Amino acid sequence: MIAGDLIDVEVRDADGERLGYVVDLRLVLDRPPEAGAVLAGARLHGLVVSPRTRTSFLGYERTSVRAPWPIAQLLRRRHRGSFLVHWPDVASVPSLDATRRGKGAIVVLRRGFDRYDPALT
Template identity: 50%
Template structure:
């Protein structure tokens, strides 16, 4: 599949209640070596409850200026969280469904 198939799709909890949309897909270079780099494996999805639009780099903790722009973008993405791939039950045409007992993780990186 291609990445665009995942971005922007709706995410629901086990009961079917909407959690938001996929804003980004987090990969971690923790697989076996593939060429010069480790394989990049899908770690989880960043789920944004209010918007599917871009975060313009302000998802990182280190990015705080200029202040007004940072505030606006953080506000638009308030409540964003990381849904680990292990917590995904299945993906189908309606979107991504979380597994019972899933956890809301902190989305920020440094």
């Protein structure tokens, strides 16, 4: 699986209701480094989901950047309602066949999944 198999993909809940699109993958560098490695391993922690758009420009909705003001306001408004869903709440991801065809690719979340604040601290 590659990150591109998940980014831009439509997200639905267990009942099939559309929740938005995956705009980014949240990684946490908390895995033990491999032999000879300097940096910790990067674990896939969750998916950042935006309800309206498949794209995220410079992550304005996840950072404290407020300038230039008009652009920040516009992008924050466009991404309002974005949330982070933890990886264990992901029930299924698109099959490789759906990814290759570029159609029917859907991420389904588990029933009762939690929505977390996607802000980067």
